[in-house]
Amino acid sequence: MSEDLRASLSAALPEAMRGRDRVAVAALRSALAAVANAEAVPVEHGPRAGALEQALLGAGAADAPRRELTPGDVRAIVHLEVREREEAAQTVQAAGRPDEAERLLAEADVLRRHLGS
Numbered sequence: 402m403s404e405d406l407r408a409s410l411s412a413a414l415p416e417a418m419r420g421r422d423r424v425a426v427a428a429l430r431s432a433l434a435a436v437a438n439a440e441a442v443p444v445e446h447g448p449r450a451g452a453l454e455q456a457l458l459g460a461g462a463a464d465a466p467r468r469e470l471t472p473g474d475v476r477a478i479v480h481l482e483v484r485e486r487e488e489a490a491q492t493v494q495a496a497g498r499p500d501e502a503e504r505l506l507a508e509a510d511v512l513r514r515h516l517g518s
Contacts (some may be wrong), residue, residue, distance in 0.1 A: 406475050407436060409515050428508035432482045432515075439478055440467045479516055483509045 410429050417425035470478075486509040494502035 406472070406479065406515065407433070410436075410479075413515065424504060424507045425511045428482075428486075428511040431508075432479050432512055435478050435482055436470065436475055439474065440470055442466050442468050476516065479512055483512045483516070486512075 410433050414426065414429045414433070417429060486505045490502040490505040490509070493505065
């Protein structure tokens with residue numbers, strides 16, 4: 402399911418770009434970036450700058466390991482993105498920015514459709 406949700410978001414992005422749907426593009430890019438960031442693993446010990454004998458060589462040698470997310474993890478991340486937009490919409494609405502609140506709620510709706518909720 403995590404791959405299905407990620408695939409759904411990824412497939413929707415080019416469609417939204419072709420349709421020039423700025424709201425959907427922003428929401429989808431943000432959700433995909435949040436998932437990618439959640440996969441990142443902090444680098445504990447790396448070679449110090451200038452240590453040529455410790456330099457990594459070859460294609461992909463400098464790639465950091467990635468964490469494997471469960472379907473529940475991916476779903477939770479996208480749910481969080483929806484909730485953050487809804488909370489931000491309330492804040493900007495209270496600050497007198499109804500146009501911005503409307504955009505944030507529209508982004509939340511885009512992501513909610515992919516969640517099926």
